[in-house]
Amino acid sequence: MGKEGVKIEIMDTTLRDGEQTSGVSFVPHEKLMIARLLLEDLKVDRVEVASARVSDGEFEAVKMICDWAARRNLLHKVEVLGFVDGHTSVDWIQRTGCRVINLLCKGSLKHCTQQLKKTPEEHLADIISVVHYADEQDITVNVYLEDWSNGIKDSPEYVFQLMDGLKETSVKRFMLPDTLGILNPLQVIEYMRKMKKRYPNTHLDFHAHNDYDLAVSNVLAAVLSGVKGLHTTINGLGERAGNAPLASVQAILKDHFNAVTNIDESRLNDVSRVVESYSGIVIPANKPIVGENVFTQVAGVHADGDNKNNLYCNDLLPERFGRKREYALGKTSGKANIRKNLEDLGLELDEDAMRKVTERIIELGDKKELVTQEDLPYIVSDVLKHGAVGEKVKLKSYFVNLAHGLKPMATLKIEINGKEYEESSGGDGQYDAFVRALRKIYKVTLGRKFPMLTNYAVTIPPGGRTDAFVQTVITWSYDEQVFRTRGLDADQTEAAIKATMKMLNLIEDEYEKSK
Ligand SMILES: CC(=O)SCCNC(=O)CCNC(=O)[C@H](O)C(C)(C)COP(=O)(O)OP(=O)(O)OC[C@H]1O[C@@H](n2cnc3c(N)ncnc32)[C@H](O)[C@@H]1OP(=O)(O)O
Numbered sequence: 001m002g003k004e005g006v007k008i009e010i011m012d013t014t015l016r017d018g019e020q021t022s023g024v025s026f027v028p029h030e031k032l033m034i035a036r037l038l039l040e041d042l043k044v045d046r047v048e049v050a051s052a053r054v055s056d057g058e059f060e061a062v063k064m065i066c067d068w069a070a071r072r073n074l075l076h077k078v079e080v081l082g083f084v085d086g087h088t089s090v091d092w093i094q095r096t097g098c099r100v101i102n103l104l105c106k107g108s109l110k111h112c113t114q115q116l117k118k119t120p121e122e123h124l125a126d127i128i129s130v131v132h133y134a135d136e137q138d139i140t141v142n143v144y145l146e147d148w149s150n151g152i153k154d155s156p157e158y159v160f161q162l163m164d165g166l167k168e169t170s171v172k173r174f175m176l177p178d179t180l181g182i183l184n185p186l187q188v189i190e191y192m193r194k195m196k197k198r199y200p201n202t203h204l205d206f207h208a209h210n211d212y213d214l215a216v217s218n219v220l221a222a223v224l225s226g227v228k229g230l231h232t233t234i235n236g237l238g239e240r241a242g243n244a245p246l247a248s249v250q251a252i253l254k255d256h257f258n259a260v261t262n263i264d265e266s267r268l269n270d271v272s273r274v275v276e277s278y279s280g281i282v283i284p285a286n287k288p289i290v291g292e293n294v295f296t297q298v299a300g301v302h303a304d305g306d307n308k309n310n311l312y313c314n315d316l317l318p319e320r321f322g323r324k325r326e327y328a329l330g331k332t333s334g335k336a337n338i339r340k341n342l343e344d345l346g347l348e349l350d351e352d353a354m355r356k357v358t359e360r361i362i363e364l365g366d367k368k369e370l371v372t373q374e375d376l377p378y379i380v381s382d383v384l385k386h387g388a389v390g391e392k393v394k395l396k397s398y399f400v401n402l403a404h405g406l407k408p409m410a411t412l413k414i415e416i417n418g419k420e421y422e423e424s425s426g427g428d429g430q431y432d433a434f435v436r437a438l439r440k441i442y443k444v445t446l447g448r449k450f451p452m453l454t455n456y457a458v459t460i461p462p463g464g465r466t467d468a469f470v471q472t473v474i475t476w477s478y479d480e481q482v483f484r485t486r487g488l489d490a491d492q493t494e495a496a497i498k499a500t501m502k503m504l505n506l507i508e509d510e511y512e513k514s515k
Pocket residue numbers: 017020051052053054081083084085104105106115116146179239
């Protein structure tokens with residue numbers, strides 16, 4: 001499909017249109033850091049870093065970026081949006097050290113007459129005057145035809161009048177925005193072809209907006225129509241629903257069009273994370289290329305197919321983007337998912353152990369849907385260490401409560417060798433109340449010894465998730481013996497109760513031996 005090997009120029013506007021995402025504001029050193037990542041790591045061809053006149057902070061940011069870019073011989077790649085305002089924007093840009101203005105002109109008749117309150121002739125004359133002034137200052141001019149998509153639909157003669165009036169000037173690129181994201185790919189092809197036919201030797205950029213979730217499709221339609229320059233942002237940031245995300249655009253250009261860009265796609269993920277953190281706009285987990293989950297196989301059948309000649313892989317191999325394939329653990333896991341995770345951890349289990357671990361993961365997943373790789377060593381150890389312990393003591397039901405200003409209470413019913421016992425107690429905490437109720441059954445009702453708790457350790461897997469599994473390891477002494485049991489659950493009290501039930505079964509075996 002498409003044009004083989006066509007060269008596409010990418011202009012990234014994360015720092016201008018991306019900053020027009022509601023709630024996003026970069027401080028100068030963040031702008032500098034992102035500009036460096038865009039130009040040096042990702043190797044985008046051009047960056048638009050601000051609008052002129054906005055604020056002192058923006059002035060400082062542009063100046064910092066330009067000072068840095070000049071030292072790296074990259075200054076010609078740094079651009080600032082400016083207005084048709086006589087000398088004001090050009091002077092502002094000149095003072096920052098920037099050498100390129102992206103001049104915001106009106107691309108539809110209604111914007112020209114209703115917002116600027118100018119006739120087309122007046123607006124054209126104003127633009128030409130700014131272009132001449134920029135020429136005098138040795139500043140390169142690219143022109144935006146703002147609201148071009150409405151303009152080419154409703155007032156094409158206005159668009160052509162503007163283009164015709166500017167084509168003999170020094171304007172380097174004409175940048176055609178779908179300002180309100182109103183076009184679909186068929187319309188992009190129709191209108192871009194009209195533009196290409198009339199201006200075959202003019203460099204055209206396309207600037208998409210994502211209001212109908214069509215930004216990426218529209219960008220590709222533009223390429224199909226012969227456009228050589230595209231505007232993108234990291235993570236699709238931008239006014240309203242945003243712009244076309246660079247990562248998706250890059251992947252589709254390469255895989256579907258065999259197009260050539262300068263982008264180093266192995267850096268896309270890392271740069272996305274930096275922009276996520278500086279912008280505060282969280283990347284959805286299912287966002288193509290950069291979302292947390294997009295390289296994770298969840299279904300057991302998929303993991304199995306990956307072992308059989310990579311049957312469930314497409315061209316979007318995670319390694320291309322500096323990422324790794326992962327296999328989710330949960331109720332939809334099969335042995336293949338679990339084996340892949342164990343391999344990663346350097347663990348190997350025999351068939352029987354695999355079966356037990358699989359059953360356990362499915363059981364846990366049924367309760368909580370997702371089990372992480374970090375949870376796996378605990379699960380393996382839990383299943384293998386105590387898998388053989390009998391079930392002479394069973395917890396039939398229990399209730400523990402926690403109420404502000406009241407002592408925690410526990411009521412439980414257990415079965416010991418087929419007989420049921422019920423007891424209640426208060427305690428210093430929920431688990432303390434639970435153990436006190438148990439102790440009453442053993443010591444008072446049965447007249448037996450109850451083990452002494454000597455240590456209680458809680459571990460959560462790394463990652464800092466509040467919904468992670470909790471591992472509780474409890475050490476008990478009983479008849480001069482030490483027992484160490486562990487419980488695993490999303491809830492800390494439940495994990496401790498599980499560890500306790502294992503201990504009661506262990507001492508039951510000892511008790512029977514001693515009879
Ligand atoms: C589609 C886009 O993304 S366009 C994004 C352009 N960038 C920005 O808007 C950057 C953020 N904007 C700002 O900081 C401010 O709006 C400024 C500094 C540009 C102007 O601020 P103010 O002088 O307070 O004007 P305000 O924002 O109220 O209105 C915009 C003015 O610019 C005029 N204007 C709109 N487009 C243009 C243009 N292309 N060239 C010149 N003037 C323009 C409007 O007609 C209006 O003028 P008016 O006040 O005489 O009616």
